[in-house]
Amino acid sequence: MTSHLDEGILHQLLDGEIPSSELSPIQAHLAECGECRARLEEAAAFLSESDRLIEELDRPEATAPQRPASAVAVAPAHWKRNLAWAATVVIAVGAGYYARGGPIAAPPSQTASVKEAFQEAAAPPTDSPIAATLQDPAPRQSVLADQAAPPPDAAPAGKAADREKKGLATELRGAEQLAGRAEPDSAARPPAQPVAPLTPAAEVPPPTAPLTTLPGERARMDLRSSVARRTVGRLNEAVVPAGAATPAAMTAELSAAPETIQFPEAIRRLNGTLRLIDGLVPDRFEAIGQEVRVVYALANGELHLSQRLVNGRNNFRLTAPAGFPADSLLRLQARIRE
Amino acid sequence: MTGPIAELFAEYHGSLVRMLMRRTGDRDRAEEIAQEVFARAVAAPPRNPRPWLFAVALNLVREEGRRSVRQGRRLVLYQAEQPEAFESPDEAMERGDRVAVVRAALNTLTERDREALLLKAEGFSYEDIAATLGLARGAIGTTLARARRRLVEAYRAGEGQHDVAS
Numbered sequence: 001m002t003s004h005l006d007e008g009i010l011h012q013l014l015d016g017e018i019p020s021s022e023l024s025p026i027q028a029h030l031a032e033c034g035e036c037r038a039r040l041e042e043a044a045a046f047l048s049e050s051d052r053l054i055e056e057l058d059r060p061e062a063t064a065p066q067r068p069a070s071a072v073a074v075a076p077a078h079w080k081r082n083l084a085w086a087a088t089v090v091i092a093v094g095a096g097y098y099a100r101g102g103p104i105a106a107p108p109s110q111t112a113s114v115k116e117a118f119q120e121a122a123a124p125p126t127d128s129p130i131a132a133t134l135q136d137p138a139p140r141q142s143v144l145a146d147q148a149a150p151p152p153d154a155a156p157a158g159k160a161a162d163r164e165k166k167g168l169a170t171e172l173r174g175a176e177q178l179a180g181r182a183e184p185d186s187a188a189r190p191p192a193q194p195v196a197p198l199t200p201a202a203e204v205p206p207p208t209a210p211l212t213t214l215p216g217e218r219a220r221m222d223l224r225s226s227v228a229r230r231t232v233g234r235l236n237e238a239v240v241p242a243g244a245a246t247p248a249a250m251t252a253e254l255s256a257a258p259e260t261i262q263f264p265e266a267i268r269r270l271n272g273t274l275r276l277i278d279g280l281v282p283d284r285f286e287a288i289g290q291e292v293r294v295v296y297a298l299a300n301g302e303l304h305l306s307q308r309l310v311n312g313r314n315n316f317r318l319t320a321p322a323g324f325p326a327d328s329l330l331r332l333q334a335r336i337r338e
Numbered sequence: 339m340t341g342p343i344a345e346l347f348a349e350y351h352g353s354l355v356r357m358l359m360r361r362t363g364d365r366d367r368a369e370e371i372a373q374e375v376f377a378r379a380v381a382a383p384p385r386n387p388r389p390w391l392f393a394v395a396l397n398l399v400r401e402e403g404r405r406s407v408r409q410g411r412r413l414v415l416y417q418a419e420q421p422e423a424f425e426s427p428d429e430a431m432e433r434g435d436r437v438a439v440v441r442a443a444l445n446t447l448t449e450r451d452r453e454a455l456l457l458k459a460e461g462f463s464y465e466d467i468a469a470t471l472g473l474a475r476g477a478i479g480t481t482l483a484r485a486r487r488r489l490v491e492a493y494r495a496g497e498g499q500h501d502v503a504s
Contacts, residue, residue: 007487008480017464017479043483050486053493054459056440057360272436338435 005029005036010043258286258293266292273314275307278335300324305336314338343380346387351376353460354395360456361399363441371398388462389469396453396470427496443492451485458482 005013005026012018013026030036266285267274269292276282276294283297296303301321307314316336320329351372358368375395384390427446430438444452450471457467464478473481 006480007483008477010479011483011486012464012479015458015464015479015482046483046486046490050455050489051459053440053443053489054360054455056437057363057444058356059437 004033005039007039007043010036010040011047013040014044014047256289258288261285261287261292266294270307270309270314271312273307273309273338275305275314275316275336275338277303277305277332278337280332280335298324303332342383343376346379346391347376350388350391354391357392357456357460358395358399360444360459361396361452367402371395371402374398386469389466392457392460392462393470393472400449427492430496439496440493443489443496446492447485447488451481451488454478454481455485455489 009018009026018026030040261269263282263285265287269287274292274294277296280296280303283295283302286293286295291306291308293307294305296305298321300323303321303324304319305316306319307316309315318329318333318336354375355368355372358371359365362368362371372395375391375398378394379387379391425438425442427439427442430442444455447455450473453471454467454473457470462470464475467473467478468475
């Protein structure tokens with residue numbers, strides 16, 4: 001009678017690596033020994049779960065820590081120097097709410113005007129933060145080149161770099177436009193929604209952007225000015241979602257009150273993709289309809305990192321209170337990690 | 339690239355890159371190392387190709403890791419590329435990143451155990467794992483048993499930790 005089967009044998013058995021000549025005594029023992037059968041089951045569970053975990057590694061990593069440039073993911077193209085850089089600073093990230101066909105699939109012309117207005121509102125100041133970050137990838141690649149011997153066939157190694165370059169080309173074009181150079185597409189665009197120019201006294205937030213993307217944001221804006229409320233109302237009518245929520249449902253979602261939730265719930269709602277700002281402790285988590293909001297308490301108000309899943313991807317938006325410096329907001333945004 | 343090397347490449351390149359990707363978390367680095375490995379195979383065609391290719395690749399990964407530690411400049415870059423290599427599973431979970439939790443859990447294994455696991459995931463037989471890593475074939479079952487258990491437990495610890503904390 002063989003003694004109990006050790007773990008190595010159990011795994012070897014499960015891996016089909018027991019020579020056939022040695023199988024029968026092992027099978028005979030298992031037939032008689034409940035304890036070893038239980039341990040075999042446990043071994044099988046470890047085996048299949050570890051296989052599953054290893055396959056998880058093939059998923060693209062959400063944080064993209066290797067690509068600092070993409071942490072400043074701007075909505076593709078057509079930034080304009082924006083004079084309506086208003087009290088509430090809203091940055092459209094997550095690779096473009098509308099570019100991906102967002103939660104609201106508006107007909108193209110309306111998408112263009114909403115998108116443009118959205119981007120106008122969201123366009124940050126022109127200088128270094130974006131441009132500098134976008135030019136970043138080169139140093140890393142040259143270090144890699146140092147390490148490897150010149151490969152006989154360089155193409156495969158360059159693929160990843162090319163992919164990154166293509167993505168960055170769009171962003172660089174955006175940055176150039178931001179700097180006031182080419183704006184090739186502006187002529188082709190339908191006229192944008194009028195955006196109120198910034199005056200020191202006015203607290204008009206970007207009127208178009210937050211409404212259609214941010215349930216709950218409307219409530220926030222309502223506190224500011226009646227002008228905003230009117231503009232928000234106008235946009236509500238302008239956007240006709242094709243096959244998406246009815247206007248009534250949209251309004252309902254927009255006026256839903258935020259519900260405080262706990263961290264694991266926040267993660268669960270976003271299917272594991274919750275984004276947080278590195279180095280800051282959240283004050284609380286809120287759920288508003290489909291959206292999860294991470295709230296950070298600041299001296300003069302709150303920072304909101306609102307996010308939702310769109311086609312399985314986490315799209316997010318960072319909003320700050322009136323008067324919050326734009327470059328600080330950009331720096332915080334660069335620290336957002338999933 | 340002609341003849342036998344082309345065949346080697348066709349047969350093993352994808353698997354090699356995937357293993358390296360899982361091992362390093364860095365696609366670019368994985369492809370660079372794979373290129374280096376095949377370049378060396380051209381120079382000195384191996385007799386037992388698959389174990390040889392993967393052994394050279396894993397050696398390169400290990401060497402790079404050590405070089406990074408010695409060279410301060412590269413350490414900064416290395417950290418920027420793979421911050422999750424330096425955080426624990428529950429720290430990764432704090433960030434809500436499942437892939438990072440798995441990677442952090444994998445990093446709690448010894449190098450040998452980790453490598454054995456990744457080779458098994460590429461369909462290596464026990465014999466080939468033993469040949470690649472320079473271990474006795476009889477030790478592979480135990481190695482994999484320990485590696486699998488450890489990976490799962492470290493992952494669960496990283497996952498579960500946060501529920502307890504909140």
